Amino acid sequence: MRIEVLGSSAGGGFPQWNCHCRMCQSVRDGTSRAEPRTQSSIAVSDDGDNWVVINASPDIRQQINASPRLARTEGTRGSSIRAVIVTDAQIDHTTGLLILREGLPLELYCTQEVAQELSTTYPILSMMQHWEGGYQTHTVDIESPDGWRIPAVPHLAFYPISLSSNAPPFSPYRNRPRPGDNIGLKIVDTEVGQPCFMRLGWARLSRQY
Numbered sequence: 503m504r505i506e507v508l509g510s511s512a513g514g515g516f517p518q519w520n521c522h523c524r525m526c527q528s529v530r531d532g533t534s535r536a537e538p539r540t541q542s543s544i545a546v547s548d549d550g551d552n553w554v555v556i557n558a559s560p561d562i563r564q565q566i567n568a569s570p571r572l573a574r575t576e577g578t579r580g581s582s583i584r585a586v587i588v589t590d591a592q593i594d595h596t597t598g599l600l601i602l603r604e605g606l607p608l609e610l611y612c613t614q615e616v617a618q619e620l621s622t623t624y625p626i627l628s629m630m631q632h633w634e635g636g637y638q639t640h641t642v643d644i645e646s647p648d649g650w651r652i653p654a655v656p657h658l659a660f661y662p663i664s665l666s667s668n669a670p671p672f673s674p675y676r677n678r679p680r681p682g683d684n685i686g687l688k689i690v691d692t693e694v695g696q697p698c699f700m701r702l703g704w705a706r707l708s709r710q711y
């Protein structure tokens with residue numbers, strides 16, 4: 503399994519545009535050895551040619567341009583991104599779905615709860631249908647022990663893990679989140695059997711794995 507870390511900062515990035523704390527200011531001033539960081543996102547692949555982006559941050563355009571493996575294409579247009587997974591409906595993890603519109607249609611994987619949020623209170627998926635049909639949404643069952651597969655990366659298996667955390671601020675379920683509003687992922691390379699566990703953000707595991 504190949505993992506490309508596209509961004510590693512919390513929401514808002516580093517430095518955050520309106521933050522004048524010592525750390526953010528020192529990066530702006532060039533008086534710190536700390537480096538600017540974009541908002542959290544990774545991409546995974548089983549062959550280095552076909553990639554799945556996990557969480558589409560507001561910085562995704564910059565992240566793709568900085569990652570030659572993802573930007574690679576043989577024709578005039580295109581990329582190596584074959585699918586996107588979003589682990590919740592938070593703005594930090596889904597705004598990149600708007601930025602990717604030039605590359606639609608794309609496969610999208612998320613829970614039923616997240617798909618509902620992204621079609622109602624924050625209707626990105628409905629809006630994007632106007633770009634070549636938008637996202638082909640596949641909802642994943644968090645109860646399924648078999649996880650799911652993505653055809654473009656056939657040697658990776660994805661297992662959703664329910665996390666305890668709030669729903670997004672705009673959600674009617676903000677303070678009474680449902681299972682499926684937040685997931686982590688266990689990703690298994692089926693050729694070597696090695697798992698990778700990922701959780702972006704501060705959500706807690708609702709049980710031990």
Ligand SMILES: [Zn+2]
Pocket residue numbers: 517518521522523524525526527
């Ligand atoms: Zn700061």
